[in-house]
Amino acid sequence: MEPKNLRLGGGLTETMLHPVVLVAMLITIALMLFLPRKYAVVPLLFFGLLTPHGQEVFVGGVHLFAFRIVILVAWIRMCGTKLSSQSKSLVGQWTSIDTAFTCWAIIRVFAFMLLYGPADATINQLGFLWDVFGGYFLLRYLIQDEEDVLRTVKTLAAITGILAICILNEKFRGQNIFGYLGGVPIVPDVRDGAIRPQGPFGHPLLAGTFGATLLPLFVWLWISRKAKALGLVGLISSTIVTIASASSTPLMAYVAGIMGICFWPIRKNMRAIRWGLVIGLITLHLIMKAPVWYIIAHIDLIGASSGYHRAFLVDQFIQNFWDWWLWGTKGNSDWGWDMWDLSNQYITEGVIGGLGALVFFIGMISRGFGRLGDARRVLNGDYKAEWLVWLLGSSLFAHCVGFFGISYWDQTVVSWFALFAMICAVTTIAVSQPAKEIETAPMGFPLVNAPSVALATLSLRQSQNEQTARPMEWRGEGVTDERKPRAFSWRKSG
Secondary structure, eight states: OOOGGGSTTOSOSSOBOOHHHHHHHHHHHHHHHHSOHHHHHHHHHHHHHHSOTTOEEEETTEEEEHHHHHHHHHHHHHHHHHHHSOOOSSTTSSOHHHHHHHHHHHHHHHHHHHHHOHHHHHHHHHHHHHHHHHHHHHHHHHOOSHHHHHHHHHHHHHHHHHHHHHHHHHHHHOOOGGGGGSSSOSSOEEETTEEEOOTTSSSHHHHHHHHHHTHHHHHHHHHTTSSHHHHHHHHHHHHHHHHHTOOHHHHHHHHHHHHHHHTGGGGGGHHHHHHHHHHHHHHHHHHSSSOGGGGGGGOOSSSOOOHHHHHHHHHHHHHTHHHHTTTOOSOGGGGSTTTTOOOOHHHHHHHHHHHHHHHHHHHHHHHHHHHHHHHHHHTTTOHHHHHHHHHHHHHHHHHHHHTTTOOOOSTHHHHHHHHHHHHHHHTSOOOOOOGGGOOOOGGGOOOOOHHHHHHHHHHHHHHHHHTOSSOEEETTTTEEESSSOOOOOOOOOO
């Protein structure tokens, strides 16, 4: 039966804010106000990821979740900093990922309001915009260069380490310590005799997927030797959280991350790999007795998965295309047994926001891969920097696979937004500077975008055609080199 809290207007109708969470929130707010920008991401991630999603203040029909309050204060600080200085808020300014993200959010809001009516949906969607715009662009502001990326990954490793300890306690003692705060159950879920711990997350699948998708980033932390011990902690903790969830979806995301890493030796042939995958799926669809998406029904890594439900959900989503394509639908529960359970992020986007929201959601992911691909090609030969770009892509791929088994509706979105903020940071070129003022970045780590790649390639070809012996100047792109771009300047920000 569909839980009532999933319906519009459902959920708590009273404040639930544990004193411990209140103290943690006040400390986080103080740190967000007074810490330098580069350190503010640390308390934000700790509080955002380790606080149960149900902690909230209920005022006048509005659910003020604890993390929303922190986001609001952080935005006040950010706007104050912006007004008092001439620094730019977003590294590299606006990107194609930001465009896709904004279109996705706006289309989803309008579709939802058309579906449920402005009178009923306005407060709900204002909260949605508060979460997604506030959270995403705040992280874009806080993560601006390689040092910020390193600090973010180290913070995520520490958080995953704490989570792993709590998950093991929940697994072996049957006691979720986060449950005493409220918002999540104290007694963990049990399926077929296996305890499925969830920690502060809304569901065991979300907890496991959170850990699984971070594995490639912890590999970078360990191999880069920037924080080898913390990277090892992250790797072990990510594995513990994934396995302890006793669910196939996190394990599939975990395997996807490893597969992404293993594709490194053939990184220059990924176009052929992608086309081969498409041709293979089409071939399977033609020769299988059931549609190709029923492959999902045969994926069971733990012996108790609901793969058939996932496959049937995809099947009904396709068959009922005309019900949801325009602005979504609220009748998906009539598609069949348990079809209210939208345990698939792609289907969730279509059901809630229609075809437009789904297209821009996929477009956001596509632009993430596209920018990473452009950056990797420019970085060809600089293996340390290229390796970071590749592992960010592996983490993004792990999320994409995990989306076939779960949709993010709790604090897992913080990790998702942080990943895109890191992708934007490492693929965006720094502020243009004259060649003589160039400052070499650590490990020759450049920031690029697609237009700069095209300009760089064109300038390089023109210089080679001229066959001149003088060094080529990358005017307006912040690079000077005789043959190829090796180092870009970084914009230093407070």
